[in-house]
Amino acid sequence: xxxxxxxxAIKDRMxxxxxxxxxxxxIRVVVGMATCGIAAGARPVLNTLVEEVNNAGLYEKVxxxxxxxxxxxxxxxxxxxxxxxxxxxxxxxxxxxxxxxVVEKHLKGGKVVTEYTxxxxx
Amino acid sequence: xxxxxxxxxxxxENSVKAKATLVEITVTETAYTLTLTVKDDGTGMTKDVLxxxxxxxxxxxxxxxxxxxIPLLQFAAEQTGGNIKIESKHFSEYPDEHGTxxxxxxxxxxxxxxxxxxxxxxxxxxxxxxxxxxxxxxHSFSDKTVMLDTREIRAVLEGVPLDTFEVLIWIRDNxxxxxxxxx
Numbered sequence: 001x002x003x004x005x006x007x008x009a010i011k012d013r014m015x016x017x018x019x020x021x022x023x024x025x026x027i028r029v030v031v032g033m034a035t036c037g038i039a040a041g042a043r044p045v046l047n048t049l050v051e052e053v054n055n056a057g058l059y060e061k062v063x064x065x066x067x068x069x070x071x072x073x074x075x076x077x078x079x080x081x082x083x084x085x086x087x088x089x090x091x092x093x094x095x096x097x098x099x100x101x102v103v104e105k106h107l108k109g110g111k112v113v114t115e116y117t118x119x120x121x122x
Numbered sequence: 123x124x125x126x127x128x129x130x131x132x133x134x135e136n137s138v139k140a141k142a143t144l145v146e147i148t149v150t151e152t153a154y155t156l157t158l159t160v161k162d163d164g165t166g167m168t169k170d171v172l173x174x175x176x177x178x179x180x181x182x183x184x185x186x187x188x189x190x191x192i193p194l195l196q197f198a199a200e201q202t203g204g205n206i207k208i209e210s211k212h213f214s215e216y217p218d219e220h221g222t223x224x225x226x227x228x229x230x231x232x233x234x235x236x237x238x239x240x241x242x243x244x245x246x247x248x249x250x251x252x253x254x255x256x257x258x259x260x261h262s263f264s265d266k267t268v269m270l271d272t273r274e275i276r277a278v279l280e281g282v283p284l285d286t287f288e289v290l291i292w293i294r295d296n297x298x299x300x301x302x303x304x305x
Contacts, residue, residue, distance in 0.1 A: 002296035066251035
């Protein structure tokens with residue numbers, strides 16, 4: 001059973017780690033989670049991003065957060081990647097599989113997956 | 123919405139936007155019915171707003187309190203022969219006990235009943251997106267109860283944020299194990 005003792009152990013590990021969190025969130029990944037996004041399948045996309053960012057060891061550099069309606073409801077699920085000094089990248093009609101690819105190629109490798117962006121979709 | 127758990131995620135977002143500190147999500151099942159309640163201690167709605175929230179053409183573009191969320195929940199409930207009920211106390215009138223409670227009744231045997239779906243995923247998504255808000259999740263079915271209270275988790279964590287990946291995984295696995303035990 002996932003006991004409170006186990007949670008306590010996570011806390012102890014994290015407390016020592018928190019101080020090292022410098023440069024946290026250099027890259028912001030934002031997922032549209034309004035009614036339109038949720039209905040289009042944003043929940044598994046968000047969960048895949050959270051999981052894959054962590055699995056790739058990017059949790060200190062990349063923060064994954066949720067936002068409301070981005071304004072292109074017909075293109076949901078939408079994921080935005082915001083990085084200081086760079087132009088915002090908007091990925092549209094996302095799926096968990098595409099999200100995995102974006103983590104691998106873009107967030108880890110630094111290369112925008114053009115075919116999934118709003119420009120590439122047109 | 124394909125699953126009731128997606129409606130839950132969507133409706134609970136309204137509570138967070140209404141500045142709730144605690145959102146209580148309760149799912150109670152009997153042999154024939156499923157009742158969903160989302161109760162918050164947020165700002166609440168005035169009577170005028172309350173009267174218009176089920177109207178999909180009512181828009182609060184400036185405040186974004188509601189949109190298609192409530193009408194979709196209403197549709198999902200009514201297509202099974204059920205209904206929804208919304209009670210709200212606005213803080214201007216009830217400074218000490220404000221908040222909103224949305225209750226939806228579904229008939230499970232109706233052909234148009236949408237399943238509850240991946241409710242664990244909805245709970246973890248809410249906590250990931252709103253680590254400062256407290257959530258109480260309670261699902262009762264055939265004499266069994268699955269429960270999660272982030273206030274208890276927060277007390278153990280002593281300042282470690284709830285959206286820490288390991289914590290989210292613990293929450294997910296804790297809920298999974300509770301459901302497995304109750305199978």
